[in-house]
Amino acid sequence: DAGVTQSPTHLIKTRGQQVTLRCSPKSGHDTVSWYQQALGQGPQFIFQYYEEEERQRGNFPDRFSGHQFPNYSSELNVNALLLGDSALYLCASSSTDMDNQPQHFGDGTRLSIL
């Protein structure tokens, strides 16, 4: 049973560039959430996708956008990268009912901005 998979594992970009991170949910899961985790902090909720639409969004600027595909996989796009965007980006999947179903995390993508 494949868990949540994310790609790439590491990425180095420069300020002003754009980046796309990818996530495949755990088998049987239809909801994908994205989190940003800075060093020494807990994960911060970016947004959640269900049925190919953004269902909930955290306190992140419009530079952060996403997409969900019919096979439930998802992408996180970040435009105009800032040094402060350096972090571990985590994808988590769950099934349908957001509030009551545990979310399972992928291994994350570590993004470094130079």
Next chain:
Amino acid sequence: QKEVEQNSGPLSVPEGAIASLNCTYSDRGSQSFFWYRQYSGKSPELIMSIYSNGDKEDGRFTAQLNKASQYVSLLIRDSQPSDSATYLCAASADGLTFGKGTHLIIQP
């Protein structure tokens, strides 16, 4: 603003003892609560979920929830060195709100 508060530690516990981790949350609309374990450089791993007041036990782990006090705790019995990690408390309302985590060290 929704917040989850945890003592960042480090919390040092002798091997074989009980480790007690606590968190409080601000959003009374939160319905579900989770404890995740995160080893350094790794992603969070779900340990326990709890949805109603009281205790929930799973092996060496017991989660406790008190919605009136907006308080969640995790007890780890017979602590092992492999339990040394950061423990993240999360509350679910609109997405998961995480605390900063408590760094737990089990001393052999």
